[in-house]
Amino acid sequence: MGPGGPGGGMGQMPPPAVSVYQLKTETINREEILPGRISAFRQAEIRPQVNGIITQRLFEEGAFVEQGQALYQIDDVPYRAALASARADLVSAQANLDAATAKEARFAELVKTNAVSGQAYDDVKAELEMAKASIAVAEAAIEVAQVNLGYTRVYAPIAGRIGRSSVTEGALVTSNQSESLTMITQLDPIYVDITQPGVNSMQLRIEMSAASNIPVEIILDSSSGIVHPHKGELKFSDVVVDETTGSVGLRALVPNPDQTLLPGLFVRTKIELGNQPALLVPQRATIRNPQGGLNVWIIDESNQVNPRSITVSGAYGDSWIVSSGIDEGETIVIEGYQKIRPGATVVPSPWMPAS
Secondary structure, eight states, X not given: OOXXXXXXXXXXXXXXXXXXXXXXXXXXXXXXXXXXXXXXXXXXXXXXXXXXXXEEEOSOTTOEEOTTOEEEXXXXXXXXXXXXHXXXXXXXXXXXXXXXXXXXXXXXXXXXXXXXXXXXXXXXXXXXXXXXXXXXXXXXXXXXXXXXXXXXXXXXXXXXXXXXXXXXXXOEEOTTOSSOSEEEEEOSSEEEEEEEEHHHXXXXXXXXXXXXXXXXXXXXXXXXXXXXXXOEEEEEEEEEEOTTTOEEEEEEXXXXXXXXXXXTOEEEEEEEEEEXXXXXXXXXXXXXXXXXXXXXXXXXXXXXXXXXXXXXXXXXXXXXXXXXXXXXXXXXXXEOGGGOOTTOBOEEEEOXXXX
16 A cells, blocks of 8 residues: 555644743732731739628729729728727837837936846846837738728729629629639730741741831731721731641731720731742642642743742732742743643743733
8 A cells, every 4th residue: 555545654743832931030019918816905804902892883894994993892891990900009009119218218227326137127128129119010010901901992903995893782702712803905006916827937037027117907807808997017926836736926016996806806917028029930830749839840942841849938919929949030831731741842932911
């Protein structure tokens, strides 16, 4: 049969066509979106420091209280009596001191003429010192009684929003009870505790160290785009990695004048790291390898393609931010890599991103 019949040679398949993109460094507004939880800027549990019966509650539950505002009155009758008794003891001690002072003065003259023995004079001087000590003890007792009397009125140690009262008038409270009387929470400003995965924490800490003021935006509802109207500032990064979660704690301070952010609320935070140079690779050009990492197809000067593993530090839009594995100026395959194999020759054409 002729060469054109069955068994003749087949034409070789042409090289596959692919779309390629040459990498270049771009300036991006770097942002990191992380989960967070609202916590109080200050929180004080109000506890009694003396025993007694609550006679008055002096605040309205849920209201704003000032620092130093009276909250509770504990029955002060026993403590006023204790103060009066301590003052009476001081008067008695003062009378003993006057008598001991006069006696010491008489014995001082008598011992000069040997009318009394030196031992007797020493005893009198000891009595005088004991009388002086009794004065100090009585004065200390008065101070203690005054402090205890002052503790019968419970004051707010901080300003803030006060919660519900756990006791009513007539309740017995003790200085060592485990339950607090109420709680005061300062809500403006307020903290946001942010969780940063440990695997990315080093890169974020490097970026944070280069900035003096890092704004933080609070996203209340990511689906509808509702955000807190006031931006905060990143204040603190923990120094250890949580052993159970492998995460690093960050803390932001956020103005909350309308007190819309309440402790315990879960939010998402956008950490604004500012303009930074970055090498971006479109996510559509990457493939997950069996180890869970990312690969891209590199095309060389002879139009041959080979896979290469890359490391990324985060995402920016629909692109990955590359930290290692590929350099500026190299060309990667964006579209058509499904029909190529390592070492294959391809026909490249510039990739045109969708507008």
